[in-house]
Amino acid sequence: MSSSASKFSLDLFQHVVSHNPHGNLFMSPSSIFVVMTMVQTGARNETRNQMISTLQFQSNDQQSILADAEQFVKVLNKGSDHVVLRSANRLYPNSDKSILEDYIKAVVKHFASDVKNVDFISNPEGSRQEINKWVEEVTDEKIKNLLPSGSINALTRMVVANAIYFKGNWATQFEPKSTTKTDFHTLDGKALKIDMMKREMKKVRYGESTALDCKVLHMPYIGDEMAMVILLPNTVTGLLEMEKKMNVQKMNQCIEDVSSPTLIVTVPKFKLESSFQLSDTLSALGMPDVFDANKADLSGMGKDLFVSKVFHKAFVDVNEEGTEAAAATAATIMWPSMPAPPRTFTADHPFMFMIWHYQLKAPLFVGRFTGHETEAAQTRDEL
Structure with a gap:
């Protein structure tokens, strides 16, 4: 199932x-x-x-x-x-x-x-x-x-x-004082100033997918039963291409093929x-x-x-x-990897994300963040 x-x-x-x-x-x-x-x-x-x-x-x-x-x-x-x-x-x-x-x-x-x-x-x-x-x-x-x-x-x-x-x-929470307005680059080439959260995370699950041309970061919640998995394309405009290539095999690979480095993580608050x-x-x-x-x-x-x-x-x-x-x-x-200086994971351009349930091996929620209308409700009728 x-x-x-x-x-x-x-x-x-x-x-x-x-x-x-x-x-x-x-x-x-x-x-x-x-x-x-x-x-x-x-x-x-x-x-x-x-x-x-x-x-x-x-x-x-x-x-x-x-x-x-x-x-x-x-x-x-x-x-x-x-x-x-x-x-x-x-x-x-x-x-x-x-x-x-x-x-x-x-x-x-x-x-x-x-x-x-x-x-x-x-x-x-x-x-x-x-x-x-x-x-x-x-x-x-x-x-x-x-x-x-x-x-x-x-x-x-x-x-x-x-x-x-x-x-x-989050298992590793962000410090509110480290949240700053930073440029986020949209698919149409604009730069928006949005709130970006930043902190060092140790032994975080991280991978790189050649098949999807993206970086993969698991941000676990307390208890490690679930995580937000961010799939960040390697290019600013790579989201559409990555989404088209995505299938279950590649998605499961993103979940499984990870090492545990220390990373400086920067992600939007939205x-x-x-x-x-x-x-x-x-x-x-x-x-x-x-x-x-x-x-x-x-x-x-x-x-x-x-x-x-x-x-x-x-x-x-x-x-x-x-x-x-x-x-x-x-x-x-x-009717696992060798200790090295912290690498960076900076989600400053459009990405896909999932709230992943490890036991179910399935996403409970799926989304994409492109920077537009960060707090606005969106309605789509009859897609």
């Missing part, structure tokens, strides 16, 4: 980036992966085949997919003693029993999902607000209004939701928020039928259903202490 999640994460990230090559971006492909796997549990025939292929599952066997999903969710949900990691799944079926009990039982069992019946028919707006309130609570109020106004109506039969929240302090409506993106990646009212086969879930929209929001705050990140997804269903 980790391999599937990683492949799907990259496919999704690369597709979204191709539609906004110069912008900042932050998302949780793991959250989207979990929601669409929950939907897949109710899919049948060609709709299911498309979803299995797009989600990069190694097997067609539903029991094996569910067993893998159960394991993946278990690791995600167990949290950590060292960082705050919360992930929660919830089904919101309409109270008219149009969603099959067998489907609900399967999702509760294999995805540790809560179930909350709501009345979309007589109270669609109240139901939308209730779902958004739950997402806010799980994400420490970082993700608000996941389901926008008008996204729920009397034809909605279920919302499948996942919310994920992470807050971790906040990003991204907002997406992903049904067109997921259709383009290979699962169009589930979004088509005439073709969708969700008969394992109920009669005459299709997925109308997939909403996703993500937020990240990278500062001297560490990182805070949150995301939520909802699918609405309608």
Whole structure:
């Protein structure tokens, strides 16, 4: 399941980036992966085949997919003693029993999902607000209004939701007094003055990828279960080329092929928020039928259903202490080396980054920082 999640994460990230090559971006492909796997549990025939292929599952066997999903969710949900990691799944079926009990039982069992019946028919707006309130609570109020106004109506039969929240302090924290305004070079050749954090880090995981023409730095959080992995192209404008070349093998190599030198690390301090409506993106990646009212086969879930929209929001705050990140997804269903002088790692131009979970061997969050709109929310509809 980790391999599937990683492949799907990259496919999704690369597709979204191709539609906004110069912008900042932050998302949780793991959250989207979990929601669409929950939907897949109710899919049948060609709709299911498309979803299995797009989600990069190694097997067609539903029991094996569910067993893998159960394991993946278990690791995600167990949290950590060292960082705050919360992930929660919830089904919101309409109270008219149009969603099959067998489907609900399967999702509760294999995805540790809560179930909350709501009345979309007589109270669609109240139901939308209730779902958004739950997402806010799980994400420490970082993700608000996941389901926008008008996204729920009397034809909605279920919302499948996942919310994920992470807050971790760096194992080696930066000193705020060492943060200074420094030039950051953008893809279009401009230099922006932004806050850059700097400090010496000993025995840090560091590598260089010839295949991706980049430097790789792991900045671990306390407990060393997770790290922010920064992939910094060797050239100022190398990000787009690096992202295109990226695949799971190269990504895993970046995680594994590291030494442990002492480095002078300089990285930006930033906040990003991204907002997406992903049904067109997921259709383009290979699962169009589930979004088509005439073709969708969700008969394992109920009669005459299709997925109308997939909403996703993500937020990240990278500062001297560490990182805070949150995301939520909802699918609405309608009807070692020798001692040497310290080297430098200076992230003063656009880079890709991941919040990597070592046990899952997958990224919980993936993003890119290009310098633009460092604190502005970005919204992309129908990528």
